Amino acid sequence: MKSWKFVMASTILGSSVLLGACGGNTAQQGNSGETQLSGSVSGDGSSTVAPILEGIVEEYAGVQPNVQVTVGVSGTGGGFEKFKQGATDFTNASRPIKEEEAKSLEEAGIDYTEFLLAYDGLTVVVSKENDWVEDLTVEDLKKLWVEDGTTKKWSDINPEWPDEEVVFYSPGSDSGTFDYFNEVILEEEDLVKSATLSEDDNVLVQGIQADPNAIGFFGFAYYAANEDTLKAVKIGGIEPTHDTIASGEYSPLSRPLFLYAKNESAQDEVVYDFLEYTLENAGEMAEAVGYVAPPEEEHDKELKELETLKQ
Template identity: 55%
Template sequence: MKSFKKLALTAIMVGVLAFTTACNAQETQNNNSKKVEEETKQLQGEIKIDGSSTVFPIMEAVVEEYGMEQPGVKVSVASSGTGGGFEAFIAGETDLSNASRPIKDEEKAKLEEKGIDYTELKLAFDGLTVVVNKENDWVDYLTIDELKKIWVEDGTVKKWSDIRPEWPDEEIKLFSPGTDSGTYDYFDEVVLEGKPLAEKAALSEDDNILVQGVKGEKNAIGYFGYAYYLENKNNLKVVPIDGGNGPVEPNNKTIESSEYAPLSRPLFTYVKNIAVKDKEEVYHFVKFVLENCADLSEDVGYVKLPKDEYNKQLKTLEELK
């Protein structure tokens, strides 16, 4: 009898185990099906983005990839500069705002006044890159103090010989991002230190115009994001920068390690929290950005963040939703 009871109990336990396993398998299958359905669901809507011209190549690449997955979502990306992007963000004209510097206190205050909550997301690393004309055979490197001497307004016409006596007695032609640019803001912070930019500098929010300016003038010097240098490296000469520990040339390794100091910096996008909560296409797009930004940022010439950084931000996005 005991043997029979033992066999019966064993059979029951086996049955329960089989039932539980089947239920778990079905639940896993349902979860996987739901996940696939969510990932392949075709969305409709419109997303508006503005801001940094430095971040623009990253976001442009993301939008192109996203369009192949979600052709029903219209994503428009403008590049009016970091400052201009935040103005549009504050005015309620955009869902995301790209920036090549952190948001300023006065911009935070204006968003708070409007009752706009937002989340900062890091996308990649950049090295603000100083370039001269390809025919320039005298500039081997520049120190931060020399950069300051070139770019700060002091009432004089800047010549190369003013920087180092052995250099040519020729006027330096300056090409700089416009004052709405986060790249200008960063340069102002670490090089100009709040002093006025040389009045004779040619300004543009379009980095491609700066590239053409330096390319077309033997005595030119300019600066912009690393990706724009890489795209045009056959026509420009990069200038190593001595931040105090010897000259360092920007590349993926020196930018990621911050050895290229003080001109290495993170790049950002800012997203409105309400847009993530109320517009499924915004949530889905931002998720796509964070999942694909590492590869796409390197494709266009920037340096990806550590994987953990993207994962943390994906968790933050889920909490917003």
């Protein structure tokens, strides 16, 4: 198994990565006989997927130092918008593409291919200083997070809990994590208006760490990197762990993570090489940062799918 030089914490704390430097995409033979590439690759999208891609970009720089790879983090929705505008070669998503997004890409003349990178467990967290919340049901989450015109207090869920106002932190509306929570928990009802929203999961982490009355949610990797100061809340008695996410037992908050590649970009030698490297290593990197790798047969299927894009 590959031994990653990558340190997880550096990726979790970063919001984007820019490595290497070059002009147009070219190739030349290196001293050791391997093909050394020169060019650029651009991506954007989900902050949940970012730890995987940022780690891969860092490792790829050691293989192809003359390739510049940028990975922005504007959220799943924001990433699809840039993808539609032709500004990126790929976009990361923490949910499947929406019907309206697929239609807008078709109208823009952009053909794309979906690749599964990993599985995640959307994790509901509170501060370590919160000593009363251990387990919530889906119904509890909905009662807390749906806007109903009232001031939400912990005692609304359990009268033995503090009569203190709940402080909410949520991914922004461009986030695929927000969309997923909206679908499976809120059931398309409005999120509490008092919530602090941010596309940067590190902002959410810091806000929850500092307030015992705070609650929030984001990808499992961000919890794993901060579990000394955050507490994961069990959902229906099930704790989010590698095993419960992999088995699907952590339901309904387990979900797939994706990369969408522009088919035309994949025909470029440099972009193809980076995408191939990503698919070959995404599973191990996913495990390194706290997510769950897809089965080996899924990995083989993804690589064969990519190969069909090469010309």
